[in-house]
Amino acid sequence: MSLTATIGDIPRGIPASEAGPAPKRIVVAYGFWIFLLSDVVMFSAFFSAYAVLVHATAGGPTGAQLFNQVSVAIETACLLASSYTCGLMSIAITRHHRLGTYLGAAATFALGLAFLAIELNEFAGMIARDAGPQRSSFLSAFFTLVGCHGLHVTAGLVWLIVMMAQVATRGYAAVVQRRLQCFSLFWHFLDIIWVWLFTVVYLMGVRP
Amino acid sequence: MTDTSYDRAPGDQSVPLDEEESGPSSILIYSIGLVLSLGLTATSFWAANTNLLWGPGVPLGLVVLAVAQMGIHLVFFLHITTGPDNTNNVLALAFGTLIVTVVVSGSLVIMTNLNDNLMPPAGMQMRH
Numbered sequence: 001m002s003l004t005a006t007i008g009d010i011p012r013g014i015p016a017s018e019a020g021p022a023p024k025r026i027v028v029a030y031g032f033w034i035f036l037l038s039d040v041v042m043f044s045a046f047f048s049a050y051a052v053l054v055h056a057t058a059g060g061p062t063g064a065q066l067f068n069q070v071s072v073a074i075e076t077a078c079l080l081a082s083s084y085t086c087g088l089m090s091i092a093i094t095r096h097h098r099l100g101t102y103l104g105a106a107a108t109f110a111l112g113l114a115f116l117a118i119e120l121n122e123f124a125g126m127i128a129r130d131a132g133p134q135r136s137s138f139l140s141a142f143f144t145l146v147g148c149h150g151l152h153v154t155a156g157l158v159w160l161i162v163m164m165a166q167v168a169t170r171g172y173a174a175v176v177q178r179r180l181q182c183f184s185l186f187w188h189f190l191d192i193i194w195v196w197l198f199t200v201v202y203l204m205g206v207r208p
Numbered sequence: 209m210t211d212t213s214y215d216r217a218p219g220d221q222s223v224p225l226d227e228e229e230s231g232p233s234s235i236l237i238y239s240i241g242l243v244l245s246l247g248l249t250a251t252s253f254w255a256a257n258t259n260l261l262w263g264p265g266v267p268l269g270l271v272v273l274a275v276a277q278m279g280i281h282l283v284f285f286l287h288i289t290t291g292p293d294n295t296n297n298v299l300a301l302a303f304g305t306l307i308v309t310v311v312v313s314g315s316l317v318i319m320t321n322l323n324d325n326l327m328p329p330a331g332m333q334m335r336h
Contacts, residue, residue, distance in 0.1 A: 015292075022293065026293055029297075030296050030297060030300075033297050033300060033301075034300055037300055037301065037303070037304035040304050040308060041304065041307050041308060041311070044307070044308040044311045044312050045311055047312055048311055048312050048315035048316065049315075051312070051315070051316055052315055052316065052319040069253070069256075069257070073253055076249055080242065080245055080246065080249065081242075083242075083281075083285060084238055084239075084241075084242045087234075087238035087241075087285060088235065088238065091234050091235060091238075094234075185286060188281060188285040188286050189286070191281060191285070192278050192281050192282070195249075195274050195277045195278060195281070196274055196278075198249075198252070199252060199270050199271065199273070199274040200274075203252055203253065203255075203256035203270055204256070204267050204270060206256065207256060207263075207266065207267070
């Protein structure tokens with residue numbers, strides 16, 4: 001029996017219920033996970049609204065007339081690739097590898113920005129064709145749902161810049177590592193939301 | 209006190225330095241996830257555009273593909289495992305899934321029912 005065991009080093013063979021308080025990074029990740037799930041609940045409400053209103057086009061354009069599958073495929077590829085580079089960035093952070101961290105962050109940021117640019121271009125094109133959010137309930141629901149995801153991506157990009165500034169000034173302090181861990185959870189979570197978006201909105205929407 | 213185990217939370221990469229050798233395998237995990245996701249995404253886009261499949265069944269197939277891809281992301285990117293330190297995360301995820309299912313399916317069932325049963329005059333669809 002050892003009296004030198006510290007929090008975070010849980011001896012083998014002791015049940016989790018008797019191992020004492022969990023390490024802080026686990027508690028932090030759990031709290032952030034709860035936030036992400038509450039975000040999922042919010043998105044589920046927007047998804048429901050979209051699914052209910054998808055045929056309420058008020059004589060305006062339908063999804064099949066508006067959506068361009070090629071740009072959606074490119075957006076999907078950008079977001080998936082940025083999720084991957086975010087994972088590579090987490091590995092570099094584990095190893096305290098500064099160049100790898102910056103490269104991974106730069107790739108994640110560039111791919112996320114490309115995604116946003118394509119999405120905003122699509123929005124601008126729709127609004128120019130008199131298919132803005134005020135045209136019909138279908139388009140209101142569409143812009144709310146997809147725009148909310150776009151806002152999350154924007155917030156993630158700002159967060160990534162802030163985190164890189166913290167890495168530059170404070171190095172790999174424990175608190176910075178925990179924040180980076182939360183960021184990567186957030187970024188992967190956005191990709192899961194996008195999977196449902198392109199499935200429900202774009203792929204089902206272009207079917208006759 | 210040299211024999212220690214470390215807890216892992218979702219997305220947790222902060223492996224202590226003495227377990228450094230787990231690095232390459234975590235790159236492999238992300239790469240497997242990327243390949244599987246790309247395959248499922250390509251299948252989704254193919255299924256939505258092909259004429260080979262029975263049309264009315266395609267939306268259900270797309271939902272199944274999306275659920276599969278969500279699982280891939282959870283396991284390979286968010287590192288949800290069955291380990292003891294992940295129990296709380298899995299329970300929270302199960303609760304979230306329950307709420308999402310209730311919200312989405314409940315809204316769809318109720319609104320479809322209303323649309324069917326309120327019987328608007330001929331030629332008047334639900335238009336807002």
